[in-house]
Amino acid sequence: MTASSVADSTKPTFAATPWRERAEEALIPPLVALLVALICGDLLILSYGQSPAAVYRLLLEGTWGNAYGFGQVLYKATTLAFTGLAVSFGLRAGLFNIGGESQLAAGGFAAALTGLVLPAATPLVIALLLCMIAAGSAGGIVGAVPAYLKTRFGAHEVIVTIMLNFIVLALLNWFIAGHLHVPETLHTPEIHAGVLPRLADINPRFHGSAANLSLIVALLVAVAVWFYLFRGRGGYELRAVGLQPEAAEYGGINVGRVWMKALTFSGVIAGIGGINYVLGYKHYYEDGFASGAGFLGIAVALVGRNHPFGVLLAAFFFATLSQGGLAIHAFVPKQMMDVLQGVVIIAVATSVPEVRRALRSARRTSDA
Amino acid sequence: MNPLSFLTQMIRIAIPYLFAASGGVVAERSGIVSLTLEGFMLGGAFAAVVGTHYSGSPWIGVLSGMIGGLLFALIHAITTIRYRADQVVVGVAINLLAIGVTRFFLKLFFASSSNSPRVTGFGGNIKAGGFDNPLLWLGLLVAPAVAFVIYKTPFGLRVRAAGEHPQATESVGVSVKRVRYLAVAVSGILAGLGGVYLALDQHQFTDQMTAGRGFIAISAVIFGRWNPIRAALACLLFAAAETLQIQLQGSHAIPSQFIEMIPYLLVIIALAGVVGRAVPPAALGKVED
Numbered sequence: 001m002t003a004s005s006v007a008d009s010t011k012p013t014f015a016a017t018p019w020r021e022r023a024e025e026a027l028i029p030p031l032v033a034l035l036v037a038l039i040c041g042d043l044l045i046l047s048y049g050q051s052p053a054a055v056y057r058l059l060l061e062g063t064w065g066n067a068y069g070f071g072q073v074l075y076k077a078t079t080l081a082f083t084g085l086a087v088s089f090g091l092r093a094g095l096f097n098i099g100g101e102s103q104l105a106a107g108g109f110a111a112a113l114t115g116l117v118l119p120a121a122t123p124l125v126i127a128l129l130l131c132m133i134a135a136g137s138a139g140g141i142v143g144a145v146p147a148y149l150k151t152r153f154g155a156h157e158v159i160v161t162i163m164l165n166f167i168v169l170a171l172l173n174w175f176i177a178g179h180l181h182v183p184e185t186l187h188t189p190e191i192h193a194g195v196l197p198r199l200a201d202i203n204p205r206f207h208g209s210a211a212n213l214s215l216i217v218a219l220l221v222a223v224a225v226w227f228y229l230f231r232g233r234g235g236y237e238l239r240a241v242g243l244q245p246e247a248a249e250y251g252g253i254n255v256g257r258v259w260m261k262a263l264t265f266s267g268v269i270a271g272i273g274g275i276n277y278v279l280g281y282k283h284y285y286e287d288g289f290a291s292g293a294g295f296l297g298i299a300v301a302l303v304g305r306n307h308p309f310g311v312l313l314a315a316f317f318f319a320t321l322s323q324g325g326l327a328i329h330a331f332v333p334k335q336m337m338d339v340l341q342g343v344v345i346i347a348v349a350t351s352v353p354e355v356r357r358a359l360r361s362a363r364r365t366s367d368a
Numbered sequence: 369m370n371p372l373s374f375l376t377q378m379i380r381i382a383i384p385y386l387f388a389a390s391g392g393v394v395a396e397r398s399g400i401v402s403l404t405l406e407g408f409m410l411g412g413a414f415a416a417v418v419g420t421h422y423s424g425s426p427w428i429g430v431l432s433g434m435i436g437g438l439l440f441a442l443i444h445a446i447t448t449i450r451y452r453a454d455q456v457v458v459g460v461a462i463n464l465l466a467i468g469v470t471r472f473f474l475k476l477f478f479a480s481s482s483n484s485p486r487v488t489g490f491g492g493n494i495k496a497g498g499f500d501n502p503l504l505w506l507g508l509l510v511a512p513a514v515a516f517v518i519y520k521t522p523f524g525l526r527v528r529a530a531g532e533h534p535q536a537t538e539s540v541g542v543s544v545k546r547v548r549y550l551a552v553a554v555s556g557i558l559a560g561l562g563g564v565y566l567a568l569d570q571h572q573f574t575d576q577m578t579a580g581r582g583f584i585a586i587s588a589v590i591f592g593r594w595n596p597i598r599a600a601l602a603c604l605l606f607a608a609a610e611t612l613q614i615q616l617q618g619s620h621a622i623p624s625q626f627i628e629m630i631p632y633l634l635v636i637i638a639l640a641g642v643v644g645r646a647v648p649p650a651a652l653g654k655v656e657d
Binding site (some may be wrong): 044047048096098149152153154155156158159160162163164166167170171173174177178295296298299302333335336337338339340341342343345346349350351352353354 | 403443447451452453454456457458460461462463464465466467468469471472474475476481580583587590623625626628629632633635636639640641648655
């Protein structure tokens with residue numbers, strides 16, 4: 001059970017591969033996946049007796065075609081950007097964090113608690129920072145457990161993060177259902193401090209959509225991840241461990257420490273994502289708000305080819321799919337988008353090693 | 369608490385786990401990661417209800433449920449064995465795909481986003497307490513059968529060899545890919561049967577009705593250290609915890625959420641090696657180039 005074949009996609013960054021081949025290797029799999037998804041989408045739409053062209057037009061109009069739809073896409077993309085960045089950060093170190101689901105929930109929970117404890121008069125910047133620190137710490141703790149078990153006992157992070165999802169979500173459910181909920185609901189009371197302005201407050205055209213300033217935080221985190229990964233020693237070590245842990249160890253890198261750092265910060269990033277829902281949208285923590293976003297983060301990281309800016313694009317793509325489902329629901333059930341999400345992940349995962357092999361063998365022939 | 373009613377309830381809860389975990393043992397012993405059991409079960413459950421609904425016979429439902437699990441298993445097998453895609457990634461995707469496909473076709477066939485209409489099932493004699501269901505007996509036999517196949521037949525030897533040392537297996541003329549295809553197909557059919565039992569027992573399909581049971585099954589595989597009999601015992605243990613939770617409901621002795629955690633906590637403890645180490649098959653999840 002290994003993440004190496006996924007992390008392998010980073011290999012050309014180290015080898016002296018021409019940029020063109022690198023671009024091909026990065027871009028072909030997502031394009032193949034898009035094509036496969038379009039074909040599957042056609043079949044599903046036809047099975048419902050509708051015209052694919054009309055449904056796709058509806059999808060575009062309902063997402064990018066008006067400010068409300070676009071705002072909703074941006075809102076959904078924000079959460080996915082956080083979970084996608086989290087997964088890709090771990091993958092760059094060769095580690096598979098499947099715990100995004102619970103890290104995001106724990107982060108949202110901590111942000112809500114902080115917002116509840118702080119007095120209403122707290123300045124927004126301070127409240128936001130404190131909520132982010134709380135959210136990041138909560139996610140980081142959930143991420144640090146598999147990291148510790150991996151470095152100390154060699155327990156595989158894939159299994160541990162999956163199991164922790166169930167444990168942490170059950171624990172949060174116990175807190176909410178048993179102690180902190182508003183009667184008759186499964187959510188906390190509304191927070192007093194840390195409510196983020198929505199895009200609609202800045203530009204009224206976004207009226208009604210949930211997009212909020214967390215979007216800016218997501219962009220800043222993406223830039224920070226990029227800077228860390230590609231412009232510093234820490235990131236260099238992290239990527240070296242991801243490519244070949246034995247060689248990295250031989251080269252004097254403390255692999256265990258890098259693993260600890262990678263999984264913990266992966267959890268921190270996913271945890272901070274909790275602010276999008278809690279501070280930006282509902283202003284309370286609700287049981288199950290993170291459902292699905294963690295797993296979709298894996299898809300986002302994969303399609304974004306583990307590059308922070310690719311992850312942002314992929315988050316935007318998957319958010320469009322999810323919002324598009326609502327736009328077409330009158331004609332084809334929105335569940336079609338659940339199918340297409342699965343299809344896209346499988347198609348990318350399948351074409352990544354295929355494309356790499358094809359390009360390598362093409363290069364070998366041209367070299368000879 | 370009546371010990372007999374405890375036992376019967378425990379067995380009925382354990383049957384889907386026993387099917388799926390037995391399938392998981394076969395696939396994982398051949399070297400293919402089985403994070404897909406959840407999706408296979410869901411596919412099996414849905415196909416069983418469709419088959420039973422349109423034919424009126426639960427036996428046709430059993431057959432179509434097996435095919436449902438098999439179809440998802442084939443996607444997993446082709447992408448990971450033929451195209452060497454990452455098994456964990458495809459595994460996660462198969463689970464998402466199964467949720468999506470069953471939701472979409474639930475809407476298409478039954479015009480509902482939550483559940484199918486009621487279908488017939490097996491048995492139904494109240495006094496029998498579920499023991500007049502042939503699938504229940506099959507479920508109790510599947511783990512010993514898998515143990516026999518894994519440890520006493522040439523196919524089982526090949527499965528174990530493929531999972532421990534694929535190169536050596538190839539070198540004696542056995543096609544590792546073929547063995548793995550078969551192993552994954554078997555796991556799809558068995559996990560599918562787990563879904564069939566679940567759906568026919570409840571006489572309908574409901575959205576995401578497997579509710580994490582595939583992950584409990586894979587927990588049992590790991591906690592049972594990839595041994596079919598021990599995995600079956602783990603299934604019974606987890607089912608006992610769940611039964612306890614149901615029977616204690618209302619007494620508030622232990623919050624139900626903490627009993628839900630037991631299987632998952634035990635797996636983490638097993639992997640961390642606190643009480644004897646759980647060591648996976650050597651070639652599990654490895655992709656050779």
